[in-house]
Amino acid sequence: MTDDAIYSSLKQHEKHGIVLQTPMNKLNLVLQSWSEFRLPQYLWLGLILNKYGHSQGIKLCLKLLEKISKVTGHDYSLPKFSDILNLSLIVQKKIFDDIIKIAGQDVLSPLTLFYTYSKYSCFSTVFKTSKSVKERKDLLMSVIEKLYNPQSNETTDLKYLIVCFSAMSGNLCIANNIPIPEMMEKYQTLSHDLEEMKEIRPIVRALEGGLSSFFSEKDKGFANDFWNEFSKLCDCELMVRNISKLSHDDILDGCKEKLTYYYDLFISSNPLDEKIDTLLGISTYSYKLFKELIEHKLYNTISGKFITRTLVENYMMSKYLLKKESEDSKIWNKYVYYGIGKYKLIYKKYEELYPDLNTQINVENMKSIVNEFINEEFIDIDFGLFDSEDIRKKFALVDEKELYDQYYDYGSSYVHGLWGAIRESSMLKCVSPGHRYHCVPDIDDQQEQDDVYEDCAKIMIKQLELLKNEYNNE
């Protein structure tokens, strides 16, 4: 992937039921990865190219491929290593002798790490080496690193050889009235620095891509075996994203001061007011979360993401209740008993199904909360959404759709443990080509998260602004 890659916009996606489909997926294309499936088959040529470079390497490889195509004839359309290893031992020996004559004995010796004696006696004997496992592995690693990118110059050279072999074996014919054969002819003589090559290289890659249809399931097995074995020889090289530490203006005291004002106001003037009680309750919940964030320095943690999401949801719900109260004067009470009903369900399950279980749930405490003001016999349990409106619509209704887009969905990925969040927070990138750049669990907790403080502070301020708008005399 390159930084200037162009991806389709959301508008260019098409909605099918509950799925937004990409334009590319509409075409029903079958993905076949160069690095995963095809590269292991051509690595032997890659090693020769690596040793001799662009011009000399291509020249020697073409000489070699010509000899091989004479032996294999029309039957083999691609210079796949698995095909060579499946030839009779006599033919294999002849091909390997040609390789040694043209490119030297040491050039393919790193591959003895995979093609060992018990299964590949001819290859492992001809290319036997006194090089250590590490030396062989390191050389292969450096070559694979260059060839892993399907569009690198080195990969394009390799793809050029594949196309040439296909043409030599008579499996690829190009009409004379298009300039491709001429370009192909020139490829080996031109340096990659030349402007002209910018036009030729994509053609070479496209031609090779077309030939990939000659790959079968069996070839996938060969590639899988290669990667399985190579990956075991390599160590992970973990990459941790560097998160810069920010300094924070401490607004906690200011928040406390404001909340104290509303608290005093509530206690002194309207101690039984359901609305201010509920609104202050939600705001205090947000404040306590925000305080935990600061006091426990959770700015760069997964918990920080949870906190952000809850602050956003609390803010939206406060705004929603304020908006709805003009239509429904009982909305505050409804909100409270929607939540109490949910609590009732939880505690009843514990009481009836798991009476002896000792967990974080304090059943007696929950029961007393449920029955605090109304006997639970008069409290129904609502399994639906509060006020029958889904969360996204609620955000839209209070003109906070942007908050939903910017924070809520993202935070939900973290709260629900969706893979995007898991990958971002708990998996590390291994940059070893031998491991095909896989990801590994971050069990040593090396990866910090991007700082949530500024976002949380912004939302906390908004929450207090709501109270100010409602209760301050300007």
Added chain:
Amino acid sequence: MVKLLNMNVKNLSDEYRSVLEEALKNLYKVDSLATVDEIVVYWARNNRLVDCILKHNHSWNNAGLFTAAVNYDVEGYEKFPFMLMNKVHYWDDIIPDYITHIECFNDNFDKDMRNITIGTIGDDLKVLNKGYGVIVLPVRYFCDSKEESSDFAKDFFVQMFPKIHNMDEYHEKVHSLSDILENGSPSFMEGIRLMDGEEPNDLGQKLENYRKRYGYRIPDCDDGKLFYFVVIGYLSQVYDIMIACYSYGLIPFFRDLVSFHYFFMIVFFTTKPEDKLDEFKFRTIIYNAIRTVYDSDLISNDDFELFVNFNSEYDFETKLFKELENENKIFKEIDSNRIRSIIKDNLSCFKMEFDKYKSGIIKFKE
């Protein structure tokens, strides 16, 4: 996870068996490098799995490592005392080490090494085929602590010569037997051993005997150099074993008693008389004491499987350590004769109960 680990241990053993069988077929051929290379590559590929097994397959200090041996002799009697202690058992396979060196030696030695390797592969296959739970892993090969152990060995070696301050000085000053005796500490020199089965002769005789048997390995060297070569070899090996065992919580079972002698020498000279031995050292000494006390005719080879099954219920180790509980005193007060006597008594009880079990008089729960 245990299931997955067990499956991996089994697969590793099965695959290694195939690799060795193939190697054995082809090692007799002149061109054997490609064959032996497959073994090295096999272990290189399984490097991380071996590490994982050694970290998670046993509890700390509760696994035995049969080591300091060319082979694990399934027909010999040592497997009995080896299996009497610890819950998990490993054979410290040395084949990868051998074959790494095959190409490095001169023709004569290469032939020797090749023959030893062929013999060891054959023995390894016997363990893999009927090892009764012994896991074959090249533990020391993986620990790769040769450089570290060589440094420790040199430091210890220099300590044996109070008048010598470093290795260069040793090589400069010590050439003849009289140089060794003049510079060496008598307490070290009296008990020094150079090879298995030697009589308690004076050092000169020991050097002479060694030269007769293994002189071809280091031709044309004086007594000082020969002494260095032999002693440093043992010390390095023992430090190598200690590092591997400390790293993975293993208890070494020294097949070579000379190596155990050097282990004991290291413990003796590095422990203060008023200190208690740590768990590793104490268990190692007991483990190897069982091996020296154990009578090779105690139980017939044919009954080995029965012996293993019996011990899994009888639990010799727990019974023995219950009695030994108070014996790990401060170092100067440890009474080796008393320990040996406790082991002997426990072995007698074990034998009596085993015979009853064999004849069906006692049965354990199915």
